[in-house]
Amino acid sequence: MNNYVSIEKISRFEGEEVLIRGWLYNKRSSGKIVFLQVRDGSGFIQGVVIKKEVDNEVFNLCKELNQESSIIVSGMVQKDDRSKLGFELLVKEVTMVSQADEGYPISLKEHGTDFLMDYRHLWMRTPKQNAILRIRDEINLSIRNYFHDNGFVLIEPPVITPTSCEGTTDLFGIDYFGEDAYLSQTGQLYAEAAAMAFGKVYSFGPTFRAEKSKTRKHLNEFWMVEPEMAYVTFEENLVIQENLIAHIVQSVLSNRRQELAELERDTALLEKIKPPFPRITYTDAVEMLQKADFEFEWGDDFGAPHESHIASKYEKPVFITHFPAKMKPFYMEPCPENPNVILGADLIAPEGYGEIIGGSQRIHDLDLLLKKMKEENLPEDPYQWYIELRKYGSVPHSGFGMGLERTVAWVCGIDHIRQTIPFARTLNRIYP
Structure with missing residues (x-):
């Protein structure tokens, strides 16, 4: 499959399997599910990784990814009214392009504007x-x-x-x-x-x-x-x-x-x-x-x-x-x-x-x-x-x-x- 799509156009592919090339903006885990916030420059989408539906290597990789690692994600586009985008991705595969270093300077906590401008x-x-x-x-x-x-x-x-x-x-x-x-x-x-x-x-x-x-x-x-x-x-x-x-x-x-x-x-x-x-x-x-x-x-x-x-x-x-x-x-x-x-x-x-x-x-x-x-x-x-x-x-x-x-x-x-x-x-x- 070589169906690369941009996140901003994801609504056109509901029910289809797509590939997204981007970066890991954030992630969280609840045991047997990992939620990946993926960005590709055109938008942000949540990818849902369910342990029993992917290979162990894929699930373990998702748990090890650092913030801002570059990744290619494949999955099924499905509607999600809770999302700002209106859709999410049921993840099938994740390929790491580059693992980001630990300690990314801009964490998800609040930062002062002068600090953020230093990292513009x-x-x-x-x-x-x-x-x-x-x-x-x-x-x-x-x-x-x-x-x-x-x-x-x-x-x-x-x-x-x-x-x-x-x-x-x-x-x-x-x-x-x-x-x-x-x-x-x-x-x-x-x-x-x-x-x-x-x-x-x-x-x-x-x-x-x-x-x-x-x-x-x-x-x-x-x-x-x-x-x-x-x-x-x-x-x-x-x-x-x-x-x-x-x-x-x-x-x-x-x-x-x-x-x-x-x-x-x-x-x-x-x-x-x-x-x-x-x-x-x-x-x-x-x-x-x-x-x-x-x-x-x-x-x-x-x-x-x-x-x-x-x-x-x-x-x-x-x-x-x-x-x-x-x-x-x-x-x-x-x-x-x-x-x-x-x-x-x-x-x-x-x-x-x-x-x-x-x-x-x-x-x-x-x-x-x-x-x-x-x-x-x-x-x-x-x-x-x-x-x-x-x-x-x-x-x-x-x-x-x-x-x-x-x-x-x-x-x-x-x-x-x-x-x-x-x-x-x-x-x-x-x-x-």
Whole structure:
């Protein structure tokens, strides 16, 4: 028999004998029965080994297996309503591929998160961490499908850049053959160039911020999806954002129900994530905070408590629009009716997860762009190529950036962003 199957597809083989190639996650014994918790990367299933129904060598082997030993198991698929999967395996044969060493670091008792992060290479084998990263994979795929189906072209910007794209200093510097260079904090400016060639584009890749932050919402290396669209206005930009978020959430609900259940995620809250999303201005948000006795003035930046309070008033993500121009990067288009605010918005996720998208209409007028750069003391030479986009065929255009890990954290309903990426890079962590 060579009927290898994956655990996630086991329901298709009820009543059939199958082979599973995987690892022993856990086991327990009750005399003449051994229960094997087997994982294969696609899921977890219980294998029941009954002494009188297998050879003595097989039964003894099952009793000797260490946690995380690699094994090939054959058996009959049978329904089991007590199982999360709905099925179990009546084991016939077990072949050991590799006996794991004794003393596997991650036992089934409770461990602290810092300890588990030291063993991230092993921790991702556990059901909850496995579920988080599978949902990340689903979100990743749904993003790409959304943009592909809507006529966007994927453009990969450089990771190494000669200057800051947003005029900040929180950059990782590198020596580029004797010249100063930096790890990119955003692909936006390069995506803008590509949008003038292809109309609608998006970049999707790693970005780097050297912020010395220890909050649960920050990583120093993270993934961003950054669309840029020619001839798209501020309002049209918001519609694209809410359609993308709704598409992501519906994809996870459709394809990763079991993983959401493993995380005990309240899916009723996710079911409500459908366009349109509510919109309030920055000024309205300030008044809301002041009425709730927050010490907050017009021109202040939102912190986590402020975003959480605002989001608590809504069941869906909420757009906060028309921020003060001085708070935002130089390339954001001022509002025609009030140049002190910009045609931009942050999208705040419900349940206290904070900002997941920031975007705006971009400045397309050459003179205005140069004026803004001068106000922020930005040198023209490193940005000459970006300035030239306004000299040759400039058009109104818009874009946004969505943080993948923050979105995954919200959809999964987990507390800390470090669990949403395979190997987190934070202020105090560069291992493993």
